[in-house]
Amino acid sequence: MNQPKKLNTPSVAPIKCSQCPIRHRAVCARCDDDELEILESMKSYKTYAAGDVILWRGEPLEFVASVVTGVATLSKTMEDGRTQMVGLLLPSDFIGRPGREQIEFDVTATVDVTLCCFDRPRFESLVCETPHIAQRLMELALDELDAARDWMLLLGRKTAREKIATFIEMLARRSSHGQDGSKDVIDLHMTRDQIANYLGLTLETVSRQFSALKKDGVIDFSDRKHFTVEDIAALQDETGDDADGGVVY
Amino acid sequence: MNQPKKLNTPSVAPIKCSQCPIRHRAVCARCDDDELEILESMKSYKTYAAGDVILWRGEPLEFVASVVTGVATLSKTMEDGRTQMVGLLLPSDFIGRPGREQIEFDVTATVDVTLCCFDRPRFESLVCETPHIAQRLMELALDELDAARDWMLLLGRKTAREKIATFIEMLARRSSHGQDGSKDVIDLHMTRDQIANYLGLTLETVSRQFSALKKDGVIDFSDRKHFTVEDIAALQDETGDDADGGVVY
DNA sequence: CGTGAGATTGACTATATTCAACCCTAGTGG
DNA sequence: CCACTAGGGTTGAATATAGTCAATCTCACG
Numbered sequence: 001m002n003q004p005k006k007l008n009t010p011s012v013a014p015i016k017c018s019q020c021p022i023r024h025r026a027v028c029a030r031c032d033d034d035e036l037e038i039l040e041s042m043k044s045y046k047t048y049a050a051g052d053v054i055l056w057r058g059e060p061l062e063f064v065a066s067v068v069t070g071v072a073t074l075s076k077t078m079e080d081g082r083t084q085m086v087g088l089l090l091p092s093d094f095i096g097r098p099g100r101e102q103i104e105f106d107v108t109a110t111v112d113v114t115l116c117c118f119d120r121p122r123f124e125s126l127v128c129e130t131p132h133i134a135q136r137l138m139e140l141a142l143d144e145l146d147a148a149r150d151w152m153l154l155l156g157r158k159t160a161r162e163k164i165a166t167f168i169e170m171l172a173r174r175s176s177h178g179q180d181g182s183k184d185v186i187d188l189h190m191t192r193d194q195i196a197n198y199l200g201l202t203l204e205t206v207s208r209q210f211s212a213l214k215k216d217g218v219i220d221f222s223d224r225k226h227f228t229v230e231d232i233a234a235l236q237d238e239t240g241d242d243a244d245g246g247v248v249y
Numbered sequence: 250m251n252q253p254k255k256l257n258t259p260s261v262a263p264i265k266c267s268q269c270p271i272r273h274r275a276v277c278a279r280c281d282d283d284e285l286e287i288l289e290s291m292k293s294y295k296t297y298a299a300g301d302v303i304l305w306r307g308e309p310l311e312f313v314a315s316v317v318t319g320v321a322t323l324s325k326t327m328e329d330g331r332t333q334m335v336g337l338l339l340p341s342d343f344i345g346r347p348g349r350e351q352i353e354f355d356v357t358a359t360v361d362v363t364l365c366c367f368d369r370p371r372f373e374s375l376v377c378e379t380p381h382i383a384q385r386l387m388e389l390a391l392d393e394l395d396a397a398r399d400w401m402l403l404l405g406r407k408t409a410r411e412k413i414a415t416f417i418e419m420l421a422r423r424s425s426h427g428q429d430g431s432k433d434v435i436d437l438h439m440t441r442d443q444i445a446n447y448l449g450l451t452l453e454t455v456s457r458q459f460s461a462l463k464k465d466g467v468i469d470f471s472d473r474k475h476f477t478v479e480d481i482a483a484l485q486d487e488t489g490d491d492a493d494g495g496v497v498y
Numbered sequence: 499c500g501t502g503a504g505a506t507t508g509a510c511t512a513t514a515t516t517c518a519a520c521c522c523t524a525g526t527g528g
Numbered sequence: 529c530c531a532c533t534a535g536g537g538t539t540g541a542a543t544a545t546a547g548t549c550a551a552t553c554t555c556a557c558g
Binding site: 152 | 387
């Protein structure tokens with residue numbers, strides 16, 4: 001953010017896989033040293049500045065990649081401009097799929113992003129030869145599928161207030177710095193418009209619901225991008241989800 | 250339907266994998282004869298009558314399975330009863346995931362269903378040893394992920410009319426018997442309520458939109474469960490999707 | 499200090515939901 | 529054989545929720 005905006009650098013000096021921050025969570029998580037060496041030899045890094053489009057929908061998919069740092073979004077846009085985010089990519093998440101020539105949605109960097117890229121055809125043959133990669137890719141896909149299904153419930157059935165509460169609770173859980181119960185300052189590194197596209201709302205409705213939750217003492221904004229959760233219990237009540245996360249009868 | 254309702258039979262006589270109707274599409278699609286023999290020895294069939302619940306959310310997941318015949322749905326229900334379908338399982342689709350003890354949603358048979366089941370722990374070790382299974386499972390998961398993401402756009406951004414048009418077009422495409430352009434009678438084997446839960450609407454809205462499309466001459470109902478598409482072009486216009494399926498600039 | 503992108507707020511409107519009455523139709527039992 | 533019933537389905541009227549349009553505000557940045 002406070003760094004100068006850099007142009008879309010085609011590749012930067014790679015770090016060693018063994019020291020990679022996503023080594024044990026990304027597509028390479030199950031790989032042994034030999035397999036890692038193959039990946040090491042074919043990987044290249046690319047960086048994108050906040051706001052850059054990483055891939056356009058329909059574009060031929062020349063590489064697949066893991067997110068090393070930063071956050072990217074997947075989104076679909078209709079002819080008349082209505083758009084819906086269909087996924088959030090955090091470090092260790094995977095972009096692209098073996099066997100597909102094109103990508104079905106736009107991929108955009110919301111903050112500065114570094115990708116660890118692999119040439120798609122070469123990666124595809126590697127998937128066939130290296131069971132550890134297919135296994136991990138399966139796990140990643142199934143995890144994303146679970147997340148997508150939770151999101152479908154939100155999009156199809158939750159009210160605006162429930163959507164916002166769910167979103168905030170997700171952020172709160174994700175950014176809880178160690179000790180529980182503390183009122184961390186949470187960074188909302190998205191615009192109201194992006195949040196609206198994520199939740200299937202308009203930006204005005206997002207703004208109104210934030211204001212309402214603030215008025216009700218559930219959250220408090222220090223500025224437009226930073227807030228604290230004042231009443232976690234109330235927040236969880238508002239999400240519409242079961243109390244303990246799903247296993248209630 | 251016209252057969253007597255049978256009780257939930259724990260297992261029925263299995264057919265040979267080599268003659269299985271889903272042999273080349275299911276999780277076993279890439280398996281060679283040796284691998285198939287292992288699967289053959291551990292599989293068992295279960296059948297469920299239309300309306301039966303196959304698995305309840307939160308239930309310990311003792312088996313994983315492929316759908317051999319019939320249709321099942323995945324759905325999530327909120328405390329107050331609002332429910333959202335999050336997936337449709339057709340023959341060759343897979344239920345359950347290795348590495349998860351519990352299932353996150355209800356699985357229900359909408360018509361009579363036959364499953365090809367595998368004991369979960371044994372299947373999990375097989376996934377580790379048999380790359381062809383992990384590869385195929387990855388492909389199936391990625392396909393479902395693509396479908397889930399299309400559905401997210403529908404749920405988050407489409408109007409009631411667009412949702413219904415998309416739904417009908419999906420049915421029309423799926424049940425087109427060979428020659429294109431013919432007016433096939435399409436079987437709507439779901440109630441208005443189930444359709445509503447699928448599309449994130451109420452059953453009244455579903456009914457109203459069907460009536461409106463009929464009045465506009467786009468579709469025609471012979472009875473409540475059967476209709477024909479009278480104007481495919483108009484139907485596609487109403488879906489809100491791009492004309493040729495997505496790759497337009 | 500001016501500018502512009504993003505955010506907030508208000509007034510009005512549209513869309514889909516809710517509530518309720520009524521209608522089919524298939525299946526049941528007298 | 530026919531009337532009754534129940535589970536879906538349709539339709540209408542009133543309502544609520546979120547969307548649209550528009551004015552104003554805030555704040556970071558040049």
